[in-house]
């Protein structure tokens with residue numbers, strides 16, 4: 219009697235990794251394996267069936283082959299529909315001549331969880347708009363398998379970049395009593411419905427943070443190199459493909475650093491993260507390259523290999539004025555650049571990432587360091603093709619009197635901001651920092667053109683599903 223061979227439980231990712239990195243050692247050792255996952259497709263020709271199984275551990279699926287001869291419940295299995303949860307056992311076989319590098323010739327396939335034909339994700343291409351209506355099911359699609367794994371890997375890249383250089387990760391508060399930066403754009407946090415904030419939970423008006431910057435500045439002036447990476451909230455009515463009401467931001471803050479050091483850090487970080495994703499998400503990036511934005515991999519590689527151009531705002535205005543383009547918003551020095559202007563500069567003029575620096579003080583935040591011309595501040599925005607503003611940063615105003623004057627000029631109450639001014643009183647050395655919108659970075663890397671499709675549960679005006 220043949221000895222019963224125990225099946226080795228495997229993940230589909232292990233099988234692909236083994237072929238890629240380990241010369242297929244597992245395939246030589248293992249005979250019978252068991253897998254679990256969800257049916258992507260299932261077809262048969264009355265004698266043999268082919269079932270494409272995805273187990274969530276990697277972008278690629280695994281082909282299960284089954285036949286009338288080897289499977290007792292053959293006819294039942296032929297009826298397993300897309301979306302069913304199953305488990306299977308069978309022989310692992312290399313298939314170098316086929317479309318997929320291996321298959322499992324099944325001796326057993328069991329239904330773990332049924333899925334009927336009302337399943338909203340039938341095998342066909344669904345529009346991203348349609349998928350937005352089913353945020354709880356869309357992670358099962360190829361697009362979201364690719365984008366959300368890249369999202370996870372990109373978060374790791376960011377932490378590794380900073381941690382490997384000794385930066386301290388600071389958790390800035392999500393509820394804040396300080397609304398200096400986001401005047402008018404913050405979501406109020408309250409437990410009352412009469413707006414009497416003095417009697418409110420915290421005894422004062424509080425809101426969800428629009429940025430962790432001010433809080434992390436205090437940490438940079440103690441730890442030197444710091445960063446935050448957390449959710450931020452903005453009650454802006456902007457209904458665009460690039461704005462979300464809740465988004466994640468990376469905000470490094472570095473002491474003894476000026477605007478040039480800041481830009482160098484931004485550039486190094488962007489390059490590091492792109493290389494990291496290209497290295498650790500090859501299948502996902504190949505998918506994006508084919509279905510999200512053709513040529514995106516080459517474009518990203520070019521970014522990794524190039525130096526970012528740096529251009530003062532004033533020069534950008536000159537270029538826009540001389541461009542002869544009839545912009546929707548007319549160009550003049552002192553204006554806040556609109557997306558059409560930003561994109562013209564980085565897509566038509568530079569054709570790559572570009573830092574615009576030294577913006578007029580009147581269109582930038584109070585904490586940016588005033589330049590000697592008294593007209594501009596030491597700001598840097600990084601603009602990238604397809605997105606526009608990816609990063610906003612600056613050298614901070616570290617001089618007490620100048621900061622106070624700027625706050626007065628901009629009608630920013632000093633009450634409640636004494637702590638921030640304190641930082642300038644007590645060892646407030648020169649320092650700089652920036653904010654990088656995590657979702658915008660993800661859009662840039664994947665080529666996905668709407669921010670709603672790079673976050674699991676997007677929150678935008680009039681839209682907060684579940």
Ligand code: 4AD
Pocket residue numbers: 428429430431452454460461462463465467469470607608609610611612651652653654655656657658
């Ligand atoms: O330019 P912002 O408003 O800068 C700040 O908040 C500073 N406190 C950052 C700092 O210096 N520490 O925002 C920074 C970045 C933008 O460049 C953009 O990428 C992203 O955050 N961002 C948004 N992303 C998605 N949806 C929105 N509504 C966003 N608003 C800004």
Ligand code: MG
Pocket residue numbers: 607609610
């Ligand atoms: Mg900005």
